[in-house]
Amino acid sequence: MKIFFTALLAPILVASAKDATSPATASSTPASGNTSSVKDPSLADLVIKPAANNPMMFDQAELTVKPGQKVKLTFDNPIQPNAPGLPHNWVLVKPGKEAVVGNAALAMAADPKAMQKHYIPASADGSPHADILAHTTLSQPGSKAEVEFTAPAEAGDYPYICTFPGHFLLMKGILHVK
Numbered sequence: 001m002k003i004f005f006t007a008l009l010a011p012i013l014v015a016s017a018k019d020a021t022s023p024a025t026a027s028s029t030p031a032s033g034n035t036s037s038v039k040d041p042s043l044a045d046l047v048i049k050p051a052a053n054n055p056m057m058f059d060q061a062e063l064t065v066k067p068g069q070k071v072k073l074t075f076d077n078p079i080q081p082n083a084p085g086l087p088h089n090w091v092l093v094k095p096g097k098e099a100v101v102g103n104a105a106l107a108m109a110a111d112p113k114a115m116q117k118h119y120i121p122a123s124a125d126g127s128p129h130a131d132i133l134a135h136t137t138l139s140q141p142g143s144k145a146e147v148e149f150t151a152p153a154e155a156g157d158y159p160y161i162c163t164f165p166g167h168f169l170l171m172k173g174i175l176h177v178k
Ligand SMILES: [Cu+2]
Pocket: 056, 086, 087, 088, 089, 162, 163, 164, 167, 171
């Protein structure tokens, strides 16, 4: 019984363990339930999911925050009945840079550590990618990934994409800062 149980759950456990132990999670908060019971009115508390009718799209193609506002974004990736789950992330980029960042993530497919790096591309010298403003870690099916960041001070339309390979052409949206 124990062996059966282990065999069944091993791939899932490995995936979550990778998620939990990766050093690249510094910019996101640990997955947690409702830790913020007190509502902060200055905080934009956003939740985004895969679209119900197309799991390779976000359920919201537009989000809006104020310039310089504190933002908490949660990517909620629930297990869908009768559908294979996919890992996703949420990556906010500078205007016009979605293809640059999306293609850099695609190029990571050859990197055996790409999953551990959450498909978040870095600069050539290993420092954070200059075109990425904020990002979650990869959210495996049945898990949530959170990131807290300060919205750009400059009003504008900032693209967000999922950089899991093959997703960014469809899985994208615009964060309006206004
Ligand atoms: Cu995705």
